[in-house]
Amino acid sequence: xxxxxxxxxxxxxxxxxxxxxxxxxxxxxxxxxxxxxxxxxxxxxxxxxxxxxxxxxxxxxxxxxxxxxxxxxxxxxxxxxxxxxxxxxxxxxxxxxxxxxxxxxxxxxxxxxxxxxxxxxxxxxxxxxxxxxxxxxxxxxxxxxxxxxxxxxxxxxxxxxxxxxxxxxxxxxxxxxxxxxxxxxxxxxxxxxxxxxxxxxxxxxxxxxxxxxxxxxxxxxxxxxxxxxxxxxxxxxxxxxxxxxxxxxxxxxxxxxxxxxxxxxxxxxxxxxxxxxxxxxxxxxxxxxxxxxxxxxxxxxxxxxxxxxxxxxx
Amino acid sequence: xxxxxxxxxxxxxxxxxxxxxxxxxxxxxxxxxxxxxxxxxxxxxxxxxxxxxxxxxxxxxxxxxxxxxxxxxxxxxxxxxxxxxxxxxxxxxxxxxxxxxxxxxxxxxxxxxxxxxxxxxxxxxxxxxxxxxxxxxxxxxxxxxxxxxxxxxxxxxxxxxxxxxxxxxxxxxxxxxxxxxxxxxxxxxxxxxxxxxxxxxxxxxxxxxxxxxxxxxxxxxxxxxxxxxxxxxxxxxxxxxxxxxxxxxxxxxxxxxxxxxxxxxxxxxxxxxxxxxxxxxxxxxxxxxxxxxxxxxxxxxxxxxxxxxxxxxxxxxxxxxxxxxxx
Numbered sequence: 001x002x003x004x005x006x007x008x009x010x011x012x013x014x015x016x017x018x019x020x021x022x023x024x025x026x027x028x029x030x031x032x033x034x035x036x037x038x039x040x041x042x043x044x045x046x047x048x049x050x051x052x053x054x055x056x057x058x059x060x061x062x063x064x065x066x067x068x069x070x071x072x073x074x075x076x077x078x079x080x081x082x083x084x085x086x087x088x089x090x091x092x093x094x095x096x097x098x099x100x101x102x103x104x105x106x107x108x109x110x111x112x113x114x115x116x117x118x119x120x121x122x123x124x125x126x127x128x129x130x131x132x133x134x135x136x137x138x139x140x141x142x143x144x145x146x147x148x149x150x151x152x153x154x155x156x157x158x159x160x161x162x163x164x165x166x167x168x169x170x171x172x173x174x175x176x177x178x179x180x181x182x183x184x185x186x187x188x189x190x191x192x193x194x195x196x197x198x199x200x201x202x203x204x205x206x207x208x209x210x211x212x213x214x215x216x217x218x219x220x221x222x223x224x225x226x227x228x229x230x231x232x233x234x235x236x237x238x239x240x241x242x243x244x245x246x247x248x249x250x251x252x253x254x255x256x257x258x259x260x261x262x263x264x265x266x267x268x269x270x271x272x273x274x275x276x277x278x279x280x281x282x283x284x285x286x287x288x289x290x291x292x293x294x295x296x297x298x299x300x301x302x303x304x305x306x307x308x309x310x311x312x313x314x
Numbered sequence: 315x316x317x318x319x320x321x322x323x324x325x326x327x328x329x330x331x332x333x334x335x336x337x338x339x340x341x342x343x344x345x346x347x348x349x350x351x352x353x354x355x356x357x358x359x360x361x362x363x364x365x366x367x368x369x370x371x372x373x374x375x376x377x378x379x380x381x382x383x384x385x386x387x388x389x390x391x392x393x394x395x396x397x398x399x400x401x402x403x404x405x406x407x408x409x410x411x412x413x414x415x416x417x418x419x420x421x422x423x424x425x426x427x428x429x430x431x432x433x434x435x436x437x438x439x440x441x442x443x444x445x446x447x448x449x450x451x452x453x454x455x456x457x458x459x460x461x462x463x464x465x466x467x468x469x470x471x472x473x474x475x476x477x478x479x480x481x482x483x484x485x486x487x488x489x490x491x492x493x494x495x496x497x498x499x500x501x502x503x504x505x506x507x508x509x510x511x512x513x514x515x516x517x518x519x520x521x522x523x524x525x526x527x528x529x530x531x532x533x534x535x536x537x538x539x540x541x542x543x544x545x546x547x548x549x550x551x552x553x554x555x556x557x558x559x560x561x562x563x564x565x566x567x568x569x570x571x572x573x574x575x576x577x578x579x580x581x582x583x584x585x586x587x588x589x590x591x592x593x594x595x596x597x598x599x600x601x602x603x604x605x606x607x608x609x610x611x612x613x614x615x616x617x618x619x620x621x622x623x624x625x626x627x628x629x630x631x632x633x634x635x636x637x638x639x640x641x
Contacts, residue, residue: 041501149590150357179356180528184573184586191582206501209575213582236577250506252531254574256558263506267471 001068002029003200004168009062011048018273022048024224035201037215039208043268045224046204050170054086084114087161091173093153097145103156104141110163130159151182170202187214208251220244223271223279230304240306243280286310317344318522319490324382326367333595337363339546342623348520352533355543358591361526365492369409370399405435408483412495414475418467424478425449425463431485452481473504492524509535542567545592545602552626564628565607
């Protein structure tokens with residue numbers, strides 16, 4: 001049984017002129033110890049999807065199953081218990097830590113909240129242990145966030161997320177705000193932690209090259225929908241959806257003479273009450289009248305799903 | 315003579331009550347007509363400060379140029395009085411900023427913003443209608459329909475706003491364009507569109523550019539020459555071929571390439587550079603990278619390596635042929 005399963009999950013936000021379809025019918029499975037990379041450009045609904053799967057915001061429709069149980073039906077008490085097992089690491093280590101709390105207070109807060117440590121001494125030991133796990137020197141224990149650089153702040157955020165030994169962590173662009181040399185340190189740390197503790201990640205990012213390193217499976221999102229999902233190797237070797245291909249060819253590679261494919265034209269269309277059919281069609285070179293019809297994710301071969309008319313069987 | 319722009323030993327400091335931040339420490343490079351040089355480095359490497367120094371736009375209260383020369387078409391920009399500099403900015407040298415959301419004026423229509431620099435510099439005392447025609451032409455050049463010139467920045471997407479910024483910078487047909495992370499705030503597909511546009515401009519208008527970026531992928535696409543910056547110094551410079559295909563590299567350049575997540579990479583793990591950039595208020599005497607360098611030797615701790623500003627130059631004691639000793 002999958003650790004986390006999203007079933008036809010939807011989130012619509014009411015705006016002045018209608019409903020903004022932030023997440024529109026996404027289904028995904030994440031197994032224990034695996035990393036699902038969720039990739040897409042700004043506004044595709046990837047952060048909303050992360051928050052929905054932790055029930056930090058309420059879904060408009062659909063289910064979030066944790067070991068087969070729909071957590072959207074849990075009452076407050078059960079939800080509170082479940083939160084121990086589900087954590088999030090935020091993008092911006094500058095704004096996601098309370099500037100008036102020292103490192104010790106930040107990391108110990110979840111432990112205190114859930115009464116995870118018997119006394120002050122074990123609490124201190126646990127916090128120091130967590131700092132060691134994420135590679136933070138012990139002498140930072142009384143430091144405040146503004147006294148640290150971005151990489152160390154992100155390590156504090158990770159230690160806080162690990163405090164209650166969660167089974168599932170949503171990583172929402174955890175390295176986007178960091179410089180490349182620091183980014184590599186944090187990505188390696190996240191991979192090492194997963195090897196040691198076996199938790200599952202939902203890794204949200206706009207950067208396909210980052211996701212290639214850390215993910216075992218990848219879901220590509222466009223305007224609130226998942227357009228393609230497959231194992232990482234398979235997706236990079238055999239991308240099917242025209243949007244996935246466009247994304248791959250748009251990445252500037254650090255070598256010369258890369259034969260860049262065609263640059264896709266246009267921009268993401270309006271997410272407010274979108275027309276039925278494929279949402280990528282206005283920018284797609286292969287679009288035809290049939291793209292206005294009902295297009296769903298269909299399995300092409302072992303675990304490789306794509307939502308595109310070009311591959312539809314009927 | 316010969317180079318359009320030649321920077322020699324540029325030094326910039328930021329002073330505050332408590333400390334002096336040495337942001338740029340002896341940067342030298344040159345740029346020829348119609349070519350693009352990439353300034354590459356991480357946060358705090360001094361890329362933007364170098365650019366602001368060239369434009370003489372450093373914050374007046376804190377920023378100071380403490381040494382060096384900026385020769386532009388044979389004249390030292392640092393010796394120009396402020397009034398003369400105003401005639402250079404926007405007309406001969408212009409700049410594209412990183413964030414298209416904040417670098418445009420929200421209460422002025424995009425057409426008027428582009429027109430502003432034409433009016434200020436009134437290069438060839440154009441008539442009003444000639445200026446309107448030029449605004450239309452500039453908008454079309456960056457693929458924005460000219461009928462939208464009466465609209466305001468908030469009515470445009472991020473990619474379009476950045477293209478408006480490019481149109482503004484190009485209004486007076488500058489000979490040098492400084493682009494400070496022009497695509498960093500954009501999505502990859504939009505970034506690809508903007509890069510394609512800039513490459514086209516380079517070919518069509520023969521504008522020289524300084525491309526400031528932290529992304530070696532962007533460099534590979536558009537630059538002819540590359541200068542890698544670290545802690546306010548150029549640690550390596552050369553042609554794109556030297557940087558991407560040569561075997562010889564500064565250890566920092568080597569580290570940067572190892573740390574980039576790449577689509578072509580075979581292994582899952584990345585090779586980060588251990589440690590952090592040195593504190594710019596308290597820089598080491600010797601090589602600034604020594605503390606993080608795996609090839610570190612005794613000499614690195616007390617003598618700063620030097621390098622030329624031509625050809626493929628590496629400021630590292632390992633490549634002793636280029637050594638100039640302490641400065």
